[in-house]
Amino acid sequence: QVQLVESGGGSVQTGGSLRLSCLFSGYSASTYSMAWFRQVSGEEREGVAAIDTAGSTTYAGSATGRFTISQDNLKNTLYLQMNSLKPEDTGMYYCAAENRQSFRTAIQALRSNEYAYWGQGTQVTVSS
Secondary structure: OOEEEEEOOEEEEOOOOEEEEEEEEOOOOOOOEEEEEEEOOOOOOEEEEEEOOOOOEEEOOOOOOOEEEEEEOOOOEEEEEEOOOOHHHOEEEEEEEEOOOOOOOHHHHOOHHHOOEEOOOEEEEEEO
16 A cells, blocks of 8 residues: 655745655555645645656756755655745645656656645745
8 A cells, every 4th residue: 555654844934944754655666756746725736846766856947956856765755855945835745656667758747647646745834
C-alpha cells in the first residue's frame, strides 16, 4: 500500500527557509516519479517541483533558483528545500507519486492529474 506523509511545514517570515519532508512507503523509489504541489484555498493544486527515477528535476518558474527537490532512497524520503520564501509561497504543500520512471515534458511532470498517490499535506505560511 502506497503511503506518503509530509512534515516540516510552519510559519516563517519573508526571506526565511523551510525544508519539507515526505516519508514514502509501499513502493520502490526506482520505479516512481515524485513531485511537490502547492494549493491555496479555493484554487487548484499547482506543481512546484518534480523528480524522476533518474534524479532529473523540474521546477515551476516561481520555484527556480529558490527551491530544491531531492530524495534519499535509503531513508525513503523526498525533500523540498525552500529558501528566500515569499508570501506568495503560502499554501498547503503536498507530495505526490506516480508509478512511472519519467515524464515526457516538464508540463506533464508538474500536472496534478498525472499523479495517483498523494499525502495529506503540510501547511506553509510566509508572512511579510
